[in-house]
Amino acid sequence: MNTLKKPETATDPRLFPAAILQTQFTVLPKSATMKGDMAASEDLSIRLDGEYTGKIELGKAGSVHIANGAVVTTDMIIADFIYVEGTVNGKIHARKGMELSPTARVKGAIQYDIDLDMHPGARISGQINAPETILQNQI
Amino acid sequence: MTSTNFTGQGTSNMEVPEPRIPGILMSSPTTTIRPTVPAKAIDSLAQPAVAATPTPRALPDTLRFPQKVSEPRTSQVQTAEIGSNQTCVLPKGLTFTGEAHYPCDVRIDGVVDGKITAEPDRTITVESDGKFKGSIKATNVRIEGSADGDITATGGLASFGSKSVCKGHITYGRLKIAEGADVEASMKKLAA
Numbered sequence: 661m662n663t664l665k666k667p668e669t670a671t672d673p674r675l676f677p678a679a680i681l682q683t684q685f686t687v688l689p690k691s692a693t694m695k696g697d698m699a700a701s702e703d704l705s706i707r708l709d710g711e712y713t714g715k716i717e718l719g720k721a722g723s724v725h726i727a728n729g730a731v732v733t734t735d736m737i738i739a740d741f742i743y744v745e746g747t748v749n750g751k752i753h754a755r756k757g758m759e760l761s762p763t764a765r766v767k768g769a770i771q772y773d774i775d776l777d778m779h780p781g782a783r784i785s786g787q788i789n790a791p792e793t794i795l796q797n798q799i
Numbered sequence: 800m801t802s803t804n805f806t807g808q809g810t811s812n813m814e815v816p817e818p819r820i821p822g823i824l825m826s827s828p829t830t831t832i833r834p835t836v837p838a839k840a841i842d843s844l845a846q847p848a849v850a851a852t853p854t855p856r857a858l859p860d861t862l863r864f865p866q867k868v869s870e871p872r873t874s875q876v877q878t879a880e881i882g883s884n885q886t887c888v889l890p891k892g893l894t895f896t897g898e899a900h901y902p903c904d905v906r907i908d909g910v911v912d913g914k915i916t917a918e919p920d921r922t923i924t925v926e927s928d929g930k931f932k933g934s935i936k937a938t939n940v941r942i943e944g945s946a947d948g949d950i951t952a953t954g955g956l957a958s959f960g961s962k963s964v965c966k967g968h969i970t971y972g973r974l975k976i977a978e979g980a981d982v983e984a985s986m987k988k989l990a991a
Contacts, residue, residue: 685889685890686887687887687888687889688899689901689903690902691902692887692900692902692903693898693899694898694899695897695898696895696896696897696913697895697896698893698894698895698896699894699896700892700893700894700909701892704890704892706890
């Protein structure tokens with residue numbers, strides 16, 4: 661058993677820009693289900709609370725917040741920022757920052773191009789791919 | 800004789816451990832006493848080491864995404880509980896293809912291709928920026944933008960705004976079409 665004090669409750673994001681939390685759109689509320697593909701070419705901040713199956717591609721900028729309780733099964737989620745508090749099965753790719761909160765449960769492949777922040781308590785099974793090139797002065 | 804010898808050895812052996820145990824006990828106080836003096840030294844060594852670790856741990860500075868301290872960092876601003884009264888939005892710029900089922904009111908500002916359903920007594924709205932193709936099924940349906948396909952307002956109001964463009968099939972309980980609405984659809988009224 662892990663004797664460390666485990667923060668099971670959600671904590672504040674450290675890496676994920678706090679301003680996004682107030683401006684994001686709840687696309688999928690609790691107990692809603694969605695099956696399909698989502699795409700956007702604009703800078704959009706999306707929050708998922710329900711059950712989602714499919715792809716999410718935010719081509720330009722954008723952020724995806726997978727809230728606590730959300731269950732996402734995906735081929736690929738790609739966005740600038742990804743903040744995981746829920747459960748993800750599949751591949752996630754953050755072009756800027758990837759944050760995995762204490763309640764995050766990820767099975768699959770994680771890729772990040774600049775920063776990764778994993779809180780204690782996050783459960784990750786799978787592959788983590790670091791950025792292959794050194795990007796400097798990039799935000 | 801042998802037994803007495805054994806007992807004699809045993810007692811002698813027993814006598815030996817007895818002093819050993821106090822010896823251990825004595826040694827442990829000495830060790831406890833001893834650390835008191837070195838403990839300070841260890842603490843004095845440890846404290847700077849502890850103090851030294853936070854200084855490189857000034858993570859907020861090293862993070863490449865500086866955040867304003869004045870801003871509340873709580874995620875509680877937008878509560879995790881999406882109340883039944885709240886509306887969920889498919890924002891402008893978002894394209895969704897597939898099926899969705901909502902327990903709340905839905906507002907479509909983006910582009911949706913597929914099937915959207917909602918729980919009873921909920922309203923699905925296609926806003927003026929929104930484009931919809933496929934089938935909508937909800938108690939109330941309001942179209943302000945463009946809709947193409949099956950629109951089913953089960954027992955409720957199907958409403959078309961003055962700038963709406965609609966094609967397909969409409970099933971309604973009550974109907975409202977504003978002046979200027981471009982509605983070209985087959986219609987069926989549900990029995991009240």
